[in-house]
Amino acid sequence: MPNGKSSGKHSRQLLFSEAIAxxxxxxxxxxxxxxxxPPADPSALEATDRILQEIxxxxxxxxAMDLKIxxxxxxxxxxxxxxxxxxxxxxALDQRLTALEDxxxxxxxxxxxxxxxxxxxxxLEDRSRRDNVCFFGVPEHxxxxxxxxxxxxxxxxxxxxxxxxxxxFQRVHRIGxxxxxxxxxxxxxxxxxxxxxxxxxxxxxxxxxxxxxxxGHKIRGAADFxxxxxxxxxxxxxxxxxxxxxxxxxxxxxxxxxxxxxxRDVKGNAKEMSQLVQLSLQPTxx
Numbered sequence: 001m002p003n004g005k006s007s008g009k010h011s012r013q014l015l016f017s018e019a020i021a022x023x024x025x026x027x028x029x030x031x032x033x034x035x036x037x038p039p040a041d042p043s044a045l046e047a048t049d050r051i052l053q054e055i056x057x058x059x060x061x062x063x064a065m066d067l068k069i070x071x072x073x074x075x076x077x078x079x080x081x082x083x084x085x086x087x088x089x090x091x092a093l094d095q096r097l098t099a100l101e102d103x104x105x106x107x108x109x110x111x112x113x114x115x116x117x118x119x120x121x122x123x124l125e126d127r128s129r130r131d132n133v134c135f136f137g138v139p140e141h142x143x144x145x146x147x148x149x150x151x152x153x154x155x156x157x158x159x160x161x162x163x164x165x166x167x168x169f170q171r172v173h174r175i176g177x178x179x180x181x182x183x184x185x186x187x188x189x190x191x192x193x194x195x196x197x198x199x200x201x202x203x204x205x206x207x208x209x210x211x212x213x214x215x216g217h218k219i220r221g222a223a224d225f226x227x228x229x230x231x232x233x234x235x236x237x238x239x240x241x242x243x244x245x246x247x248x249x250x251x252x253x254x255x256x257x258x259x260x261x262x263x264r265d266v267k268g269n270a271k272e273m274s275q276l277v278q279l280s281l282q283p284t285x286x
Contacts, residue, residue, distance in 0.1 A: 118228070125226040126255050131170075131199045132224035133206075135189040137217050140179060143189075147172045151191055158212040158219065159205050168194040186217075190224060225255055232256035239274060 135151075143150035148169050155161045170192040179187065193199040206221030213219070225233070236258045243250045249261040 122226050122228045123255075126229055129224040129226065131193045131196050133191050133193065133199050133202050134175075134222050134224050135191070135219060136186075136222070137211070137214075137219040138186055138189050139215065139217050140186045142214075147189070151189070154214070154219075155202060158214060159202065159209060159221070161201060161205050163198055163201070167198050170194055223254060229255045 135154075138154075151169070151172055152167060155163075155167065172189065172191045174187040174189055176187045179185065193202075202221055203223045211218040211220040233252065233256050236252060236256075239258070240250070243260065251259045251261075253259060
């Protein structure tokens, strides 16, 4: 019977398959367990934590350095701007310095020209004062209401000058504001003569006679010069005592020339004459 045969055959195959699979299952059930992993080392865990913490710290430091680098970049940008500003200022100063150097280069020539002009102006001023004579020591209010008449009598009585024709003045007046009644010092009196020859005659007599006395007051006359010429004349005053000590003849010539007579006749300014006196004062050795 075909159906019976095929059914039996199928049953035998099932039994054979079970018989083969059963030993595998039993073998699997009886197999020994595998090796267990070793427990974790605490020191290794701590080392790992430390490394992680160090890495985190390095990260924070890098972030801080990044901020500092940013600040440095900003500061360097500001410094670069300042340097550029300083460079512009330096260029401007250099241009101004160059202009000043150009101006200074011509100063020696200008100084020579200035000295020449100053000497010329001083000479013109001295020439414009040639008709003037200054009188020092005349008591205040002694002249009364007519100072010209008083001066005429002063010149004839004290200085003994005989004029022909009689002296005439363009102006005669005191120099400076009036003093208080308690102030003893008198103001200088200046007279501008109408004739130059008469002014020179008075100046010559005043040099020859020196100071004259009026009621106990010493009165002297002198030529009128500009301020610069007066300063030059005063520069020679310190040399006179030394020259007298050395028994050296000297003289002051108008407007401001000093003359020293030693073994040779020497003229010069105050500085040159002072050097000459110092050389004369040096001891000589034999």
